[in-house]
Amino acid sequence: MPEYSFRAAAADGRVETGQVNAESADDAMRQLEDRLLLVFELKEAGAQPVRRSRGKVGHADLVVLIRELSTLANAGISLAEALETLKDASRDTPLQVPLGRMLTAIHAGEGFSTALGKTGLALPEYVFAMVRAGEATSNLGLALNRAADQMEFDAKMRSQTREALVYPIILVSTGSIAILFIFSFVVPRFAGLLKGRIQNLPWISEVVLRTGMFFNAHFVEAIVALVALVVGIVAASRNDALRLRIIEGAARLPIIGEWINSGETARWTNGLAMLLQSRVAILGALELAAGSVRLRQTAARLEDVRTQVNRGRKLSQAIEHQQLLEPTSLSMVRVGEQSGELGPMLQHVAHYWSDKNQSLQRRVVSLIEPASILILGVVIGFVMVGVVLAMTSLTEVKF
Template sequence: ASLPRNRFRNMKFVYDGFDAQGERQTGLLEAASKIDALRELQRKAITPVELKPQESRKAPSLFSPRLTRQHITQALHELTRLIESEVSLAESIEAMTDAGHHERIDHAFVGIARALQHGESFSAALSASGLPLPDYLLHLVRAGELTGDLAGALKRAQEKMEYDERTANELRNALTYPIILVIAGIAAVLLMFMVVVPKFSGMLDKNASDLPWLATAVLSTGTWFNANWQLLLGGIVLVTFACLTALRQPAIRAGLVNWLTRLPVIGGWLTETDMASWSYTLSAMLACKVELLAALQLSTGSMRIPRRRAAMQEVIRQVRAGKSVSIALDETQTLNRTGINLIKVGERTGRTAEMLASLASLYEENSKNRMKKLLALIEPVAILLIGSVIGVIILGIILAITSVNDMAI
């Protein structure tokens, strides 16, 4: 497939100058380059004072929709298809300036097209585009430029971004029901304490000494909730703000993630997910002929568990010292025996990238299974806890009513 060359190579230039009679002339003309635009003005006997390209699209506004990873992935997919169809890079970039994916993306491709016209490489222009791109994408593009397989590099980067997006979506979808369940349970408990329990608080004033301890505790708690709800609300807001502030601190966040990895079920799930991301990234890097140490460093950046990232830094140090990746992973106990055997086979056969891709699929499948087990535990535990709290409240109210009736008899 090919695209009309004039449609994408011609640019619009705004000029300001004087004609042969000395009268001022301003206007707009189309030309393939600035030199061609100057020749066109010379043919019209116009001496330019100013000649500059017209911006084909305004800068994105503050109120434009939020740029998501999905927008970037879709744009990369379209760009990859154009290059795979043997459309030149310059024409492909020009086509993307008006693709309509997102204002920021279209504006970024305008800047990339201008940078290419000035002789910059695509990787450098992409890096300076201002788009929130992962580091591995830029390295894959540089490797694609060096090997002459830019379309393949972009395709692998796009597949890795789609994998990350798919993993995040699966996690969000899986946690939606448990989160709604927990929120609904908390709301039900608060409703019981703030609406139902206070209606029986009069029993506490008249028969406090004769009520069972559970009834006294439930009625006292409901009375306190109603008398101090502003204080309770302020405390919840304060604790939430403090937790969010603490989680923004890298050291606290790293400590929390490391602690979670030591928990049963949760730890295994987080570890499998982390290693799947590492294997997928390293496979894409090696398939694009990225140098081994650089590929290991970049793939380590995709890991989210700090202590495993630190262990991988030791692997990199040993590889730099001359050891193979499989031996370094074995000595640091970073991977299980299956993963190490796959990488060892890949090193012997020269198919390390393929073995890592298989390992990533294996880890991804194991991660999904562990996530299902985790969710199977969260739902009944949440229902049990919430039901127990509501049951205790109802039992306390029933004990209060029966105690008052016994006293009346």
């Protein structure tokens, strides 16, 4: 049985090193986790530890970093020792430099939130607010854990959106290629049989055959145009301003708009719940919640809610005035206000809207699929009708 060397943090804050016998690396990891150890490095005896090469710090890296800091803080390990441990475990990874900056700031006597801000990491603003609240309440570990939860929630919402669009994009792409092939190679064969007498055919046949002849004669240009279209769509998807306009336009459509808006509602309610449970003041929490949504209209309505709350109005009343939640969710907010459990109740509201978003996502995908097939079928059917009419008209064409 292979032997694995490990380096991990124990629950009492000690950093342990040693060996464990296991059938695989996963088995070794499970054994160490059963011993309540937070593993930073694991390698088979005599082998080099597996580390990621230097590069860009991704969202997953940030979530893992915040989660590990939370675990170490909850274990009672000092910030300096925790950062030193993570820095040593992050050799040859993109996190080594940011962790070094944090460690330097901590040694200089600066607070953790200030040190975190000096890393240059692309962390959401609510993370810093939660960390500051955690420092103020001496509950930094819990605040970091909730920040990681919110980051994972945001990533989950984005991932669900991307996954929902994959199949429709593939369907539309393959359909477009099939149509291009039909017009470029199939239709021109029938056009050649008529030897330039297309004008005597029914208008449907004439349109189909002339379109096919055009694509056949300009096939290279058509391919270039198709590639340019794809490149343009990809470039547009990376343009934040243009992507926002497209999303805001889609948010006004039936069904698709419901899907987009439900995702926004899940995002801001979950963020507000996490911030309130981390002891962030409600005005600051509302400001950060407004900054977490993509739709400018929703952000403006949340800003108005913040203004009304600042003037002394209840949160539920302000939300009702802006029609941000439906009656059932609004009732849960009222219960949270009356019971003093606003954060947990908002968490329930967020879970409800997250589930609703997934349901609407499945509904949108189920509608896009038949719609795409219908459009493809109409185009191919139009081509077939044109070709059949042309063939049946051959006996009527005077040569």
